[in-house]
Amino acid sequence: MKFYSTNKKSDPVSFKEAVIRGIAPDGGLFMPEKIPSLPVDFIKHISNYELKEIAFEVAKSFLSEDINDAGLQSIVNKAITFDSPVSMIDERTGILELFCGPTLAFKDFGARFMAETVSYLNRSSKEEITILVATSGDTGSAVANGFFNVDGVKVVLLYPSGKVSEIQEKQLTTMGSNITALEVDGTFDDCQRLVKTAFPDKDISGKVKLSSANSINIARLLPQSFYNFRGYAQLNEKNKPLFVSVPSGNFGNLTAGLIAKRMGLPVAKFIAAVNSNDVFLKYIKTGIFKAEPSVQTLSNAMDVGNPSNFARIMDLYGGDHQKITTDIYSAGFNDEQTKEAITDVYNNYNYVIDPHGAVGYLALQQFLNECKVSEYNSLILETAHPAKFLETVENVIGSEIEMPERLKRCLNKEKRSVKISNKFKDLKDYLLRNK
């Protein structure tokens, strides 16, 4: 299958090229030429399948021409090593827990699948690839974990010194092996600038094969549709309308859900839950999209003022606002409301939800109040483990929460970083010295 650019100004490319390039030459995002339907029987009997089996079936329908069955099976087996369980908080509402991976957020699914895919596609090349990533926290650790000990790949992370949380810094700096953390004396914007300057640099590209693992990469998008199917598979009664609430920032998660729906997953409505960064909500209400500067909130992974996957959603619906609002409802909430929701969910259901999931919970409630259906199923995507936001969550619910073992282990390890200034020369020297 070929992958085309949402800008339609460059030629469609193979899957391998789409993955290695990340972004199309015309600046667009890659989309699959065709969205295949899953066999009706497969969806009918989906409860019989594990996440790995679902992942293989979905991935195969896109990639069978580019990767053979054995290759795809091996990618799935190495990447999808944990489940996405549903925890029902009442008869009609399930929390789809996407935090069971190594870094406790849903980005593990995409990052791990991409890492194994890159390693597979590069298997016959002797050249080592260096993945260069600027991170303000979560993306970097998911990418680093995904590529940890993957053959033929090195990862160099750049993060702003003193500007990520303690937990995040530990996750970034304690991995070792093929992962190096560069602690930049500067801001996240400096880190991004350094990375952007490195790619076109001729001295570097002559010696080091650089690649990125950006969240817009098609190999990170496709695996995010797997757990939409897996969530549905775990529902008891499947014949009622299903509403899926998705806490959204760059809208990759929601886009993958929309793709799953096109493939045959019976979702009646997706709910795009946003915080005070609500340009998408405004688009749903008015049909007009206008990027805005982002503002900081408690659900900080959703602090995005110009969501990159908006281009893919427009592409999926041919820009038809009415069709988009048929499939997607949207609602936005501020930090006060988010805190109240964390308390409500804790008091009413004895469930500890993180600030991102809490926004998803609020958006689902608002939708249900407006549409007044009584027979339905709903899933809230819980995108991160509450322990990642320990202070906020413990303060709000007024009691201690349990920290998963894998997070504790990482907190006990010693930080290892290489300090560099925010000057490009430092990064360049590092890359050329350590090639």
Ligand SMILES: *Cc1c(COP(=O)(O)O)cnc(C)c1O
């Ligand atoms: C990245 C992230 C989001 C936003 O996901 P998008 O695909 O960018 O919309 C939501 N919650 C958490 C915890 C995240 O890490």
